[in-house]
Amino acid sequence: xxxxxxxxxxxxxxxxxxxxxxxxxxxxxxxxxxxxxxxxxxxxxxxxxxxxxxxxxxxxxxxxxxxxxxxxxxxxxxxxxxxxxxxxxxxxxxxxxxxxxxxxxxxxxxxxxxxxxxxxxxxxxxxxxxxxxxxxxxxxxxxxxxxxxxxxxxxxxxxxxxxxxxxxxxxxxxxxxxxxxxxxxxxxxxxxxxxxxxxxxxxxxx
Numbered sequence: 001x002x003x004x005x006x007x008x009x010x011x012x013x014x015x016x017x018x019x020x021x022x023x024x025x026x027x028x029x030x031x032x033x034x035x036x037x038x039x040x041x042x043x044x045x046x047x048x049x050x051x052x053x054x055x056x057x058x059x060x061x062x063x064x065x066x067x068x069x070x071x072x073x074x075x076x077x078x079x080x081x082x083x084x085x086x087x088x089x090x091x092x093x094x095x096x097x098x099x100x101x102x103x104x105x106x107x108x109x110x111x112x113x114x115x116x117x118x119x120x121x122x123x124x125x126x127x128x129x130x131x132x133x134x135x136x137x138x139x140x141x142x143x144x145x146x147x148x149x150x151x152x153x154x155x156x157x158x159x160x161x162x163x164x165x166x167x168x169x170x171x172x173x174x175x176x177x178x179x180x181x182x183x184x185x186x187x188x189x190x191x192x193x194x195x196x197x198x199x200x201x202x203x204x205x206x
Contacts (some may be wrong), residue, residue, distance in 0.1 A: 013061050020057055027070065028053075031077050031153070035149040038081040040136050046085055052077050067161055069115060074154075077161045078144060085140055134184040142177035149174055 011019030031052055033047035056076055063072055135143055146156045149170075150164060157176075160167040 005069070009060075009063075009065075012057070013063070017057075020060070023069075024056070024073075025055055027073055031073065032073065033078050034147065034152060035081055037135075038078070039084060040132075040143060044084065044088070048080055049077075052080050055080070069162045071158060074148075074158075075164065078148070078162055082140055082144065083135050116123050130185065131181075137184065138177055138180060141173055142180060145170060145173045146181070147176045 005023060007022040008019045013021050028049070032045055032049045033051075035048045036042060039045050039048065052073075056073060063069070067075075135146055138146065144163065145159060148159045149156070154162065156167050156170050159170045163170070
């Protein structure tokens with residue numbers, strides 16, 4: 001954490017709302033994206049993100065700085081997402097490839113694509129829909145680690161701190177989640193050429 005962030009953190013702990021808003025400004029998109037990928041619904045993600053920041057503001061005075069502020073924030077976000085999933089298991093999930101419409105404009109949910117030709121773009125979009133539908137079908141603990149690792153790019157160490165479990169457990173869950181995904185996707189092999197990047201090698205989703 002930079003000296004500037006430390007100063008804002010101390011002010012926020014004293015109840016300074018403006019300092020808190022400045023402190024979280026750089027984290028808002030990440031929190032929203034984590035919520036979106038885990039919950040799969042832009043409205044739910046937006047509401048949860050706001051709930052997270054309210055919760056963080058109310059409890060920031062108890063933050064002891066034993067971990068990084070970002071780790072603490074993402075842990076609260078992940079736990080809130082899992083709580084929401086448990087309460088809303090029967091809620092309809094929407095495609096992660098639709099546009100997110102917000103008051104300040106639109107945000108593309110799909111990962112940026114060079115889009116060389118319309119037919120290739122359509123094929124890639126179809127692949128993404130299949131992959132993300134499979135991710136949504138994973139058990140909560142597997143979906144969470146896949147989102148944090150393969151989509152958000154957190155290190156194993158960071159994920160262990162965020163979900164509060166041993167690093168070895170994180171690696172085991174990720175391996176099981178990837179194998180589960182591979183099994184779900186293999187039936188659509190014809191659409192997956194080049195789609196899911198080396199499940200057993202280099203990490204990452206399209």
